[in-house]
Amino acid sequence: MAALKALSYPDIDIKKSYKIERQLKSLPKLKVPSPYYTSWDHQVFAGDHQVPVRIFTPRTVGRHRVLVFFHGGGWVTGNIDSYDRVCRDMCQLTNCIVVSVDYRLAPEYPFPAGLEDCYQVTREIFLDDSLFDTSPDEIVLVGDSAGGNLAAAVSLLARDRREFLPRRQILIYPATYPTHGAGSPFASTRENGQDYLLTSKRVDDYLQLYAGRPGDFQNPYFAPLLCGDLSRQPDTLIITAEYDPLRDEGEAYGQKLSQFGARVRTERIPDALHGFFSLPLGFAMVKDCYRIIGEFLSDTGAL
Structure with a gap:
């Protein structure tokens, strides 16, 4: 607990330090060739710019599902390089x-710029099944x-624009x-809002950086x-972490989806902190998370 408290940095102003955090997350990482997969970079046209993916x-033979993945980082940090190992x-x-x-x-690109990029990439994948x-x-x-x-x-x-409609989604904390x-x-937010790495204050700082204007805080695309x-x-899997300030709002979203008729599975990972999904595979909580994801993906009754 003492170590966690020391690492939670309650006085750091992310509004001033986010560029340094970006640089730290963007440090070059060793990429080792794997017999299990191949990877390559691509660009998706989105109006006046391109979105890297x-x-x-x-490498297995046969058809494969597609997981369209959006990384974390408070809408302010993170990129495809920092999440390369996770993917x-x-x-x-x-x-x-x-x-x-x-x-x-x-x-630099406040709401809804990042959301529109995610939408355009997803739209292309849904509307062109030959990809x-x-x-x-x-x-998914x-x-x-x-x-x-x-x-x-x-x-x-997607529901509101009526161009496509996802069947499944996996929301991790x-x-x-x-x-x-x-x-x-x-x-x-009170029980876990301090001393557990991600603080409630930092979440609010990220949200203030993400917002383009005050009215965004009442926009359901900003806060679903x-x-x-x-x-x-979609049929939804929500995975939360026990010691995470975001735990209850993630679970509340699952409950509200259920009230409107969605099939929802919610799992809380014991002893886990926010961000555990990015830990190496040797951690038991990461193994549990992928076991749950595998069960959700293989559940043919979820569609």
């Missing part, structure tokens, strides 16, 4: 194609933390609510739990 394909592990353990999306980051020889039933949205927020928001946008201070209704109508949403 990195594609990981299993390699995901490809290997799920035997799925993984498309990692390098969406634009705030505050990966898949059907819509075989495409996946995201962790801020990426879980983006996956949920893409599903809402997603951010779904716009405030985590005194105005938060969730006990986890605020959406008054969660009908026609």
Whole structure:
């Protein structure tokens, strides 16, 4: 606990230090060739710019599902390089194609820029089944933390724009609510809001950097739990961490989806902190997470 408290840095202002955090997460990492997958980089046209993606394909023979993955990092940090190992592990353990999306980051590109990038990449995959020889039933949205927020928001946008409709989504400790201070209704923001690496203050700092204007905090695409109508949403797996300030809002989102008729499975990983999904595969909580993901993906009754 003493070590966790020391690492939680309660006084650091992420609004001033996010560029340093970006640089640390973007340090070059050793890439080792694998017999389990191949990977390559691609660009998706999105209006006046291109969205980089990195594609990981299993070397196994046959058809594969596609996992469209949106990384975490508070909408402000992280990229396809910093999540390269996570996506390699995901490809290997799920035997799925993984498309990692390098969406634009705030505050240089505030809401909804990153969300629109995620939507455009997902739209291309859904509307052109020749890209990966898949059907819509075989495409799953996946995201962790801020990426879980983006996956949920893409599903809402897809329903409202009526261009495609995801059948499944996996939200790993997603951010779904716009405030985590005194105005938060969730006990986890108070119980786990300090001393567990991710603090409630830091979440709110990230949200303020992500927002383009004050009105965004009431926008359901910014904070999906605020959406008054969660009908026609995908079958959903929500995974939360026991010692995470975002725990309760993620679980509340699952409950609200269920109220509107979605099939939802919610799993809380014991003893886990926010961000555990990025740990190496040797950690028991990561193994548990992939076991649950595998059961969700193989559940034919979920469609």
